[in-house]
Amino acid sequence: MILSIAIKEWKLILKEKGAFFWLLLMPIGFIVLFGSVFGSIGKTTVTVPYIDLAGTAESQAFIKAVGERGGYKLEPKEAGALDEQITRIRDGKQSVLLVVREGFGRGLSGAPDGKSTVELYSDASSELTGPLNSVLENLANEYREAKIGSALQAAGVAETERSRLMESPLVIEEKPQNATNANAITQVVPGYTVMFVFFVIISMIRRFIGDKTAGITARLQTTRMTPVSYLLGIWLAYLGVAIVQCAALLSFGHFAYGLELGDAVATAVLVLMLAICGTGLGLAICMLVRSENQGMAFTQLLTMGGAVLGGLWFPIEFMPRALQTVARFVPQYWAQKGFQDIMIRGAHLSGIWPSLAALAAFAAAGILVALFRYKGFMKSALSG
Amino acid sequence: MxxxxxxxxxxxxxxxxxxxxxxxxxxxxxxxxxxxxxxxxxxxxxxxxxxxxxxxxxxxxxxxxxxxxxxxxxxxxxxxxxxxxxxxxxxxxxxxxxxxxxxxxxxxxxxxxxxxxxxxxxxxxxxxxxxxxxxxxxxxxxxxxxxxxxxxxxxxxxxxxxxxxxxxxxxxxxxxxxxxxxxxxxxxxxxxxxxxxxxxxxxxxxxxxxxxxxxxxxxxxxxxRFGTSAVYLELAAGQQPPELPGLGEIRPKDRGWTVETAKPLEVLSAWAEACRRQQLTVKQLEIVRPSLETVFLSLTGTTLRDD
Incomplete structure (x- = not known):
């Protein structure tokens, strides 16, 4: 009986185009959109307009160095366009302008009367100003080191001693601890997979409320079907849907964006537990609400609120400390953490047990509420 | 059984x-x-x-x-x-x-x-x-x-x-x-x-x-047990049914008139004789079997359907 109900449900889902949109096309659309936006920030070439008023070999070498260090495309402007360029920045039409002043080059090699000036005009709200300023300061430091080196050489300091003096007392060694680099894809793909698993609740609500209002729930009560078979049959159907949905979205991330899925067993168990959790909470909502609209409101609260708090849209570290604590009370946090533990930190089954336990606890709570409310749901279906 | x-x-x-x-x-x-x-x-x-x-x-x-x-x-x-x-x-x-x-x-x-x-x-x-x-x-x-x-x-x-x-x-x-x-x-x-x-x-x-x-x-x-027989009369257009003093109340029904009665044969004879005397054109004159509609009406005083 349970399987018959599940098979009927799968037939219905295959006939409903809306379910495909909610459960597959929309999350894939989100992954493509946000994966493209956030995943290509480091690859995009930013254009920096400049005016070279010096026109010397040194000024051209400096501009070339700015382009190479920052990965910028430098775009020359005419000297007469200075006022117009500044106006454009003030009007918000342009972010920055680099101006190499007349006389650039003098003093770079240590001449006592020489001073080279570079002006950086910028829009205060531009995200570009900070990184460009860092590049310029790094170059200024290098010129300063070159100047000190020249002075030491002139003072007759030997090369080995000069090198020792010029060395920084601070040594920074990068030691990455993750199996895979965290990037936009390791955030977006599991994030939207977790988020949209909870959208399966919308289809569950439509079925339970739809059957109730159409009199199907009551009719089934006159057959040999037991009430619990009805609950389990629909649950089994949507559990299957959630698992297929997760598999499809993670596979899409793997094949389209090269997402490393990590330990297959750990991923499979986490997907299963996430599906049980999402559908278990779905059952609870279905049994609690009196109408489809009320169910939609509950679902939006759970999916959207959980997505924000659970760090599905952006890394949880971006949130205030208090909200990071609150996040532990939403299932999405544990699912996302579990996926990222597997994908980024190379965790196996033993490494994600806190996530599995938390998801199991949410699932158990949902199923208990559903069972507790089921009698009332059936009663309202029969009296309609 | x-x-x-x-x-x-x-x-x-x-x-x-x-x-x-x-x-x-x-x-x-x-x-x-x-x-x-x-x-x-x-x-x-x-x-x-x-x-x-x-x-x-x-x-x-x-x-x-x-x-x-x-x-x-x-x-x-x-x-x-x-x-x-x-x-x-x-x-x-x-x-x-x-x-x-x-x-x-x-x-x-x-x-x-x-x-x-x-x-x-x-x-x-x-x-x-x-x-x-x-x-x-x-x-x-x-x-x-x-x-x-x-x-x-x-x-x-x-x-x-x-x-x-x-x-x-x-x-x-x-x-x-x-x-x-x-x-x-x-x-x-x-x-x-x-x-x-x-x-x-x-x-x-x-x-x-x-x-x-x-x-x-x-x-x-x-x-x-509950139904009452009736006699139904339908005349040519524009003609009115003869009165039946003491035999029952005449009520319009469909395109004619009906009289509910326990003595349908007597009503039928009286109506036939009256129509012949007044030279009315009779299109239909018959005893109508009791129906559930009349039963329901007699038991509740209301009709079963509004339509």
Whole structure:
């Protein structure tokens, strides 16, 4: 009986185009959109307009160095366009302008009367100003080191001693601890997979409320079907849907964006537990609400609120400390953490047990509420 | 033959609203029993109690020789319930709906396939088996709604107003199905507010109004006991019927007039003689058999339907 109900449900889902949109096309659309936006920030070439008023070999070498260090495309402007360029920045039409002043080059090699000036005009709200300023300061430091080196050489300091003096007392060694680099894809793909698993609740609500209002729930009560078979049959159907949905979205991330899925067993168990959790909470909502609209409101609260708090849209570290604590009370946090533990930190089954336990606890709570409310749901279906 | 249904002292309330009070009647095995009454009379509540969907507040109900309260599970295996609304999955085909409801009724495999073919033939929709139910007319949906309750060969079929708002072709199909069920020995409990349906299909009936059974028994028995004969007269256009002093009140009906009377032959003779004397053109003059409509009117003082 349970399987018959599940098979009927799968037939219905295959006939409903809306379910495909909610459960597959929309999350894939989100992954493509946000994966493209956030995943290509480091690859995009930013254009920096400049005016070279010096026109010397040194000024051209400096501009070339700015382009190479920052990965910028430098775009020359005419000297007469200075006022117009500044106006454009003030009007918000342009972010920055680099101006190499007349006389650039003098003093770079240590001449006592020489001073080279570079002006950086910028829009205060531009995200570009900070990184460009860092590049310029790094170059200024290098010129300063070159100047000190020249002075030491002139003072007759030997090369080995000069090198020792010029060395920084601070040594920074990068030691990455993750199996895979965290990037936009390791955030977006599991994030939207977790988020949209909870959208399966919308289809569950439509079925339970739809059957109730159409009199199907009551009719089934006159057959040999037991009430619990009805609950389990629909649950089994949507559990299957959630698992297929997760598999499809993670596979899409793997094949389209090269997402490393990590330990297959750990991923499979986490997907299963996430599906049980999402559908278990779905059952609870279905049994609690009196109408489809009320169910939609509950679902939006759970999916959207959980997505924000659970760090599905952006890394949880971006949130205030208090909200990071609150996040532990939403299932999405544990699912996302579990996926990222597997994908980024190379965790196996033993490494994600806190996530599995938390998801199991949410699932158990949902199923208990559903069972507790089921009698009332059936009663309202029969009296309609 | 025994009784398929026996009801005694059945009562049901929804909050402070009484739906049924002291209902009692019996349905003979293999008969078609009509439950006749206006909307809100208590027909659906009675049927839902018999189907096990509602629990009565009090009363004793035996269905197919089994106690409804204690042996509900065994009763469910032997009854087919057709709800008043279309309780089907509109997005699924007729065959898929029947497969699902058949499996829920405990029929499986080859037997289910052959039963689906049989009932589709029975409801005249064998050629539409693969079509989605949402593409069907209201009458076709009603036929599939009934078919879904027949797959497990129930001994008792409960039909709650199965012909509401359907076309004549579907109504005829449903009537033929019910006659076929009767021929196969299936007991049919049929609720309706259409008196002509009860007259056309049912052997026995109970008239129910405001939660009470106001008359029950065989159709002829009820008509004889509560019905009044009438004489109907129709004249040429523009002519008025002769008065019948002391023989009854003349009331307009359809395109003529009628007089309800216990002495129909006397009224007929008097009217015929008066028409001959006044040289009126008689188009129709006949004794009209008592109908359930007149029975209901005489018992409740109201008509059964507003339309």
């Amino acid at each position: 025994g009784n398929a249904i026996e009801i005694e002292g059945l009562a049901k309330s929804y909050g402070d609203k009484t739906a049924l009070r002291d209902i009692g009647f019996a349905v003979r095995e293999g008969s078609c029993f009509g439950l006749l009454g206006p909307n809100g009379a208590g027909k659906s509540t009675t049927m839902k109690i018999l189907s096990g969907l509602l629990e009565p507040d009090s009363g004793r109900v035996r269905v197919l020789g089994l106690d409804l309260k204690r042996e509900h599970a065994r009763i469910r295996e032997q009854i087919g319930y057709v709800p008043q609304g279309i309780a089907l999955y509109e997005k699924l085909s007729a065959a898929d709906n029947l497969t699902f409801f058949g499996e829920m009724s405990g029929v499986r495999g080859k037997e289910l396939k052959s039963r689906i073919a049989e009932v589709l033939e029975q409801v005249g929709l064998a050629d539409r088996a693969k079509d989605q139910v949402e593409s069907f007319s209201g009458g076709m949906k009603r036929r599939i709604n009934i078919a879904a309750a027949l797959l497990h060969r129930p001994k008792l079929i409960i039909l709650d107003e199965p012909t509401v708002g359907i076309d004549p072709q579907s109504r005829n199909h449903i009537f033929e199905m019910i006659r076929g069920m009767k021929r196969d020995g299936v007991t049919v409990l049929y609720s309706t507010h259409y008196m002509e349906e009860v007259e056309a299909l049912c052997d026995d009936l109970a008239i129910i109004d405001s939660g009470r059974v106001i008359a029950h028994g065989g159709l002829n028995e009820i008509l004889d």
